[in-house]
Amino acid sequence: xxxxxxxxxxFFSLILKKPKTLLLYLGTPLVSIxxxxxxxxxxxxxxxxxxxxxxxxxxxxxxxxxFIQGLKQMNVKQIQQKDVSNQLASGNLDLxxxxxxxxxxGLYSGKPNQVEVxxxxxAAVTTQVESYLNHHLDQLxxxxxxxxxxxxxxxxxxxxxxxxxxxxxxxxxxxxxxxDQISTGSIGYLLVIMLISAANLSGTxxxxxxxRTYFRLLSTPINARKFVLANVCVNMSxxxxxxxxxxxxxxxxxxxxxxxxxxxxxxxxxxxxxxxxAISLVMISFSNSSSxxxxxxxxxxxxxxxxxxxxxxxxxxxxxxxxxxxxLPQHWTLETLKQLQLGESISQLSLHLAIICAFAAAFFLxxxxxxxxxxxxxxxx
Amino acid sequence: MNILELTKLTKKFGxxxxxDQLTLSIAEGEIFGLLGAxxxxxxxxxxxxxxLIRATSGEIQLMGKSITNNRHFAKMNIGVVPQDIAIYEDxxxxxxVKFFAGLYGLRGTKLDEQVKKxxxxxxxxxxxxxxxxxxxxGMKRRxxxxxxxxHQPKLIIMDExxxxxxxxxxxxxxNSVRKLNEMGCTIIYTxxxxxEVEEVCSQIAxxxxxxxxxxxxxxxxxxxxxxxxxxxxxxxxIDGLKxxxxxxxxxxxxxxxxxxxIKINSDMGVNNLNAIIQHFITNQIEIHSIQxxxxxxxxxxxxxxxxxxxx
Numbered sequence: 001x002x003x004x005x006x007x008x009x010x011f012f013s014l015i016l017k018k019p020k021t022l023l024l025y026l027g028t029p030l031v032s033i034x035x036x037x038x039x040x041x042x043x044x045x046x047x048x049x050x051x052x053x054x055x056x057x058x059x060x061x062x063x064x065x066x067f068i069q070g071l072k073q074m075n076v077k078q079i080q081q082k083d084v085s086n087q088l089a090s091g092n093l094d095l096x097x098x099x100x101x102x103x104x105x106g107l108y109s110g111k112p113n114q115v116e117v118x119x120x121x122x123a124a125v126t127t128q129v130e131s132y133l134n135h136h137l138d139q140l141x142x143x144x145x146x147x148x149x150x151x152x153x154x155x156x157x158x159x160x161x162x163x164x165x166x167x168x169x170x171x172x173x174x175x176x177x178x179x180d181q182i183s184t185g186s187i188g189y190l191l192v193i194m195l196i197s198a199a200n201l202s203g204t205x206x207x208x209x210x211x212r213t214y215f216r217l218l219s220t221p222i223n224a225r226k227f228v229l230a231n232v233c234v235n236m237s238x239x240x241x242x243x244x245x246x247x248x249x250x251x252x253x254x255x256x257x258x259x260x261x262x263x264x265x266x267x268x269x270x271x272x273x274x275x276x277x278a279i280s281l282v283m284i285s286f287s288n289s290s291s292x293x294x295x296x297x298x299x300x301x302x303x304x305x306x307x308x309x310x311x312x313x314x315x316x317x318x319x320x321x322x323x324x325x326x327x328l329p330q331h332w333t334l335e336t337l338k339q340l341q342l343g344e345s346i347s348q349l350s351l352h353l354a355i356i357c358a359f360a361a362a363f364f365l366x367x368x369x370x371x372x373x374x375x376x377x378x379x380x381x
Numbered sequence: 382m383n384i385l386e387l388t389k390l391t392k393k394f395g396x397x398x399x400x401d402q403l404t405l406s407i408a409e410g411e412i413f414g415l416l417g418a419x420x421x422x423x424x425x426x427x428x429x430x431x432x433l434i435r436a437t438s439g440e441i442q443l444m445g446k447s448i449t450n451n452r453h454f455a456k457m458n459i460g461v462v463p464q465d466i467a468i469y470e471d472x473x474x475x476x477x478v479k480f481f482a483g484l485y486g487l488r489g490t491k492l493d494e495q496v497k498k499x500x501x502x503x504x505x506x507x508x509x510x511x512x513x514x515x516x517x518x519g520m521k522r523r524x525x526x527x528x529x530x531x532h533q534p535k536l537i538i539m540d541e542x543x544x545x546x547x548x549x550x551x552x553x554x555x556n557s558v559r560k561l562n563e564m565g566c567t568i569i570y571t572x573x574x575x576x577e578v579e580e581v582c583s584q585i586a587x588x589x590x591x592x593x594x595x596x597x598x599x600x601x602x603x604x605x606x607x608x609x610x611x612x613x614x615x616x617x618x619i620d621g622l623k624x625x626x627x628x629x630x631x632x633x634x635x636x637x638x639x640x641x642x643i644k645i646n647s648d649m650g651v652n653n654l655n656a657i658i659q660h661f662i663t664n665q666i667e668i669h670s671i672q673x674x675x676x677x678x679x680x681x682x683x684x685x686x687x688x689x690x691x692x
Contacts, residue, residue, distance in 0.1 A: 006483045017471045216467030216528075219431040220484040221456045 003221050008230040011204070015234070025197055025238050029246035032189035033254060048129060051079040051087055051096040056114065058104030060140060067136050068097070074129070088120050095119035095126050097133070108154055110145035112137045186256070187337055188310035190246045190269075191330050192301065194239050194276045199297045201235040202280035206290045228371070232277055239273035260340040267346065268336050271356045275329045278363030285370035304328050329359035383442075384409040384536055384567045385430065390439035392425050392591075399425040401591035402439070407569065407584070409535075412562050414582030415571045416682060422591035423571055424464075427538055430569075431461045443536065457485060460534035464541040466521045468513050468528060474500060475509040478527045485532035499531035502560070504553060519550025526557065530566075537561060538569045543577060555581055575678045585678070589686045602681050609634060611674045612645045612657060617667040619643075626664075630656045641669075 015022055052065050069076045079087060079096065087093040100114035115137065119126045143161070147154035205228065208214035217227060247265055250256040283300060287293035305311065307321060308330035314322055325331040336352040346353070385407040392400040400422040407413045417423035428434045430441055432452060441448045441455075448455035468477045478496045487495055500506050503523035513521055522542060529537060539558065543551045558581050562568055572578050578585060579599050586596040595602055616622070622643070624636045632651025637644040647653055654673060661668050 002486060003484050006480075010480050010483075014469070014471060211469075212463060212465040212467040213469060215433060215465075216461065216463055216481075217484070218433050219456065219459070219461040219463075220481065221453055221486075222484055223452075 004226045004230060007217075007222055007226065008233050011230055011234040012237075014204075015238075026241065026245060028193045028197065029190060029242050030249060032193050032246060033186045033249055033256075035185070035189050048074055048095070049093045050074055050076045050129060051084065051093040052076060053079060053081055053084070053096060053098040055081075055101050056099040056103035060104040060107050061099040064099070064103075064133075064136060064140075068129070068133065071129075071132055084118060088118070095129060097129070107137070107140045107144050108147070108151055109149050110141045112141045112144075184334065184337060184341070186246065186250055187269075188305075188334060190243065191272065191276075191308075191310050191333060192305045194242055194273065195279065195301045195305065195330075196297070197242060198235055198239060198273075198276040198280035199283055199293070199301065201238060202231060202277070202284045203290060203293050205231055205284050206287060206293055210290060224371075228281070232281070235277045235280070236273055239276055240270060243269035243273065260337060261346075264340050264346050265337065268333060268340070268353070268356070271353060271360065272329070272333045274360035275333070275356060275363065278360045278367060279329075281367035282363050282370070285367045305330055307331075309334055329356060332356050332359070382409050383407060384444055385569075386440075386442040387426070387430070388440040388442070390426065390429065390441060391437045392422075392429060392434065393437045399591055400429070400436075403588070403591060403593055405586055405593055405596070407567060409567050410562070410565070411584050412558060412568045412570055412582045414578040414585040415569055415588060416575075416578060416585060416678070417571075417588035418686065421588045421686075423588050424540065425591075426588070427461075427540055427569070427571070431459055431538055432456050457532070458535045460529035460532065460537045462526050462529045462537065462539040462542050464544065466525050468521065468524055470512065470514045473510050473512055474505050474516075474524050474527075477513065477524060478531050481528040482531035487532060495531045495533065499527040502530065503527045503557060517547070517550070519546040519553070522546050522550060522554065523557075526554065530561065534566070536567050536569070540571050541573065542570075543572065543574065551577075575682070579678050587682060587685055594685055595681075599678060602678065603676050605681070605685075608649045609646055610649050610676070612647060612654065613670075613672045613674060614643045614645065614657070614661065615669040615671070616641050616643065616661065617669055619666075622664070622666055627657070627660060630660065633657075 015025070050068060052068070054061050054065060065076070065078075068074060079093075081098075084096050088096065096118040098116040098118065100116065103112070103114040106112050106114050115133070117126055117130055117133075139161070140158075143154055143157045146157060205214070208217070208227075214227070218224060243266070247262065247269070251262075279300070283293055283296045287296055307317075308314070308325050308328040309317075310330050314325050314331065314334075317325075332352055332355045336349050336356065339349055339352065340346075383406045385405075387403055387405040390400055390403045390405075391398065403422065403426060415423050415426070425434070429436050430443075430448070432448070432455060435449075443451075443455045443458060446454060469480070472480065475496060478499050479492060482492055482495055482499070497506065497509075500509050503526050505520065505523055505527065508516070508520070513524060516524065522544075526539075526542065542558075543554050546554075555577060558568055558570065570578065570582055583598065584596070585599055585602055586593050587602070588594070595605055597605070619638065619641050622638075624638070627633060627636050627643075627645060630653055632648040632653040633645055634648060635646040637646075645657060654671075658668070658671065
């Protein structure tokens with residue numbers, strides 16, 4: 001046991017001796033969050049660019065334009081009729097609102113018909129503006145109906161509402177789906193980074209072989225099992241530290257609400273660490289050089305992570321691809337986290353956790369079997 | 382007392398028999414030379430003794446204990462200097478030796494003392510803080526040795542410890558081998574350099590096709606294969622030299638001429654050097670140099686195995 005601890009400490013010291021490698025292992029979680037922010041962070045926060053054509057030039061048209069300008073995340077500018085097509089086609093404007101002649105007159109009489117909304121982006125862009133606009137015009141038209149065409153009466157009611165009795169207040173509500181996308185996106189990328197890190201750390205087994213220190217070690221009281229186990233210990237520790245750093249950065253630094261209990265998140269990530277290390281050992285066991293291991297890493301990690309939904313939601317992929325994802329541990333890890341986000345408890349997800357454990361066990365068994373099949377001086381176990 | 386005994390040791394890789402019923406005894410305090418061409422089974426034997434691979438059959442006993450059942454005991458008492466330099470480039474010389482010594486359970490002051498002693502022994506005390514990447518090939522080889530001796534093993538296996546180094550470092554290492562032996566270590570020494578083996582080994586075994594084909598002191602090995610000697614005479618001018626009279630000299634078995642050199646093969650038991658010299662003086666042939674050569678290990682090896690050691 002003493003020699004095992006000595007060897008494990010040695011592996012750690014070798015990592016600490018290389019600040020760049022250490023920075024790579026511990027800094028990559030930040031990269032995962034960064035990528036998720038880049039991809040999902042901007043969603044739902046962009047302004048809507050609105051063009052206004054005022055052909056009415058009356059009081060209520062002007063005040064309605066001011067109302068639109070006062071809405072949050074609206075970028076409003078006045079344009080001419082001849083510019084509509086160009087501005088919409090070039091994407092400079094998302095929609096155009098045209099106040100036709102007689103707009104104010106129509107409102108006074110309670111019939112607001114002279115307004116037109118033009119867009120080539122469709123309901124995705126126009127719905128929000130239209131709902132605010134309709135609400136505003138509905139209020140004005142009701143005042144018009146109450147005044148029954150009497151402009152003086154309308155003005156009295158209108159001024160009254162402006163002074164405070166009737167006001168439209170807008171609030172921006174937090175879009176939780178974006179927050180959840182950033183957190184699951186960060187974790188998706190973290191899963192990829194953890195797999196790559198695990199493969200690199202297990203790769204030191206091959207490097208020790210290539211440097212001949214592995215064989216030198218086997219002539220000491222260290223045997224191959226202790227050697228691999230010490231490597232696994234170091235590997236696991238780095239994986240767990242990466243997961244902790246990611247969780248802390250997400251919650252404490254970037255204030256991303258994961259909507260997952262911290263301990264549940266930690267448990268799932270620890271289980272995934274086992275899977276990552278086990279997969280890396282399988283890749284090493286089938287490699288006889290660092291270059292072979294590197295090729296295997298490229299063949300296995302990126303495609304499986306794509307299929308499992310680490311880079312994008314699995315739901316956007318065809319059905320048959322989604323079925324393939326069911327056979328990938330990354331998918332089950334993400335799925336467990338999604339369920340936790342939806343409010344399921346850890347105990348309700350025991351089957352999910354058992355599946356992740358089963359993946360880890362299966363990969364470890366494959367690695368052990370493959371290692372033990374070697375019977376020459378290059379043997380591992 | 383024998384420190385190491387190999388009995389009918391066999392190692393098979395599939396159908397290939399790398400070591401075939403090899404039996405060998407190494408007495409305590411010897412410097413034992415293991416000679417064999419590439420693929421002879423020498424490295425496989427060393428790998429089995431040092432615990433890198435398991436034997437297919439047969440027995441290895443270290444200090445009277447089977448290493449199969451006492452693997453930890455065996456490893457604690459063996460120090461291996463591998464043919465390939467096996468050190469960590471990212472660790473200093475001191476840290477390298479400390480790491481390997483620590484694997485044998487040494488800790489604290491004892492560890493520090495042993496590490497310093499090992500570095501001093503190989504002449505790297507003043508470079509203990511340096512990284513091996515700044516070392517010459519010879520210095521790396523010496524560090525390789527320090528890593529193997531810091532835990533003070535009873536048996537040291539040195540596999541080609543002088544490959545690719547300068548003569549100065551080579552001499553340093555050969556002296557270190559003798560010193561280690563004087564300090565009580567038994568050493569198994571393999572080398573492609575026959576003169577090194579002749580120089581330092583007290584006992585030699587020649588391995589071929591996985592078997593020991595000859596064993597003994599260097600004198601015993603030489604006497605196994607030949608009872609003749611060669612006299613090389615270099616003359617100024619070979620014109621007018623007649624070979625037949627030389628062949629009539631007592632003990633001469635054959636004469637060969639190459640350029641201005643005459644190789645005279647004679648019976649080892651007959652001292653005919655004076656008669657040979659007299660023949661050249663009588664025939665007024667000026668002698669430049671004369672040299673009597675006894676068979677060396679290289680010729681012994683060649684005769685026994687039919688191939689050179691470097692084949």
